[in-house]
Amino acid sequence: MSASPVAVLVFTILWGVVGIVLPFLVPKGPNRGILQAILILTAATCWLFWLCCYMAQMNPLIGPKLENTTLLLIAREWGKEVTS
Numbered sequence: 001m002s003a004s005p006v007a008v009l010v011f012t013i014l015w016g017v018v019g020i021v022l023p024f025l026v027p028k029g030p031n032r033g034i035l036q037a038i039l040i041l042t043a044a045t046c047w048l049f050w051l052c053c054y055m056a057q058m059n060p061l062i063g064p065k066l067e068n069t070t071l072l073l074i075a076r077e078w079g080k081e082v083t084s
């Protein structure tokens with residue numbers, strides 16, 4: 001399983017707009033710098049969180065736990081008879 005370039009591109013563009021374009025559209029005021037920093041940090045952290053969750057699904061650390069009888073049944077059905 002590999003990463004879908006379309007999904008990575010779409011979410012990168014989405015968070016890129018939030019972190020790069022929207023800070024320029026913040027109206028002038030006493031808190032403009034804070035709002036710009038909030039938008040940039042939000043975009044960076046949300047994109048990083050999404051990327052980590054997305055990549056973690058490609059190679060999960062924990063797999064399904066199967067009973068021995070289930071494993072023997074799967075082996076028999078797939079033509080790899082297990083002899084003990």
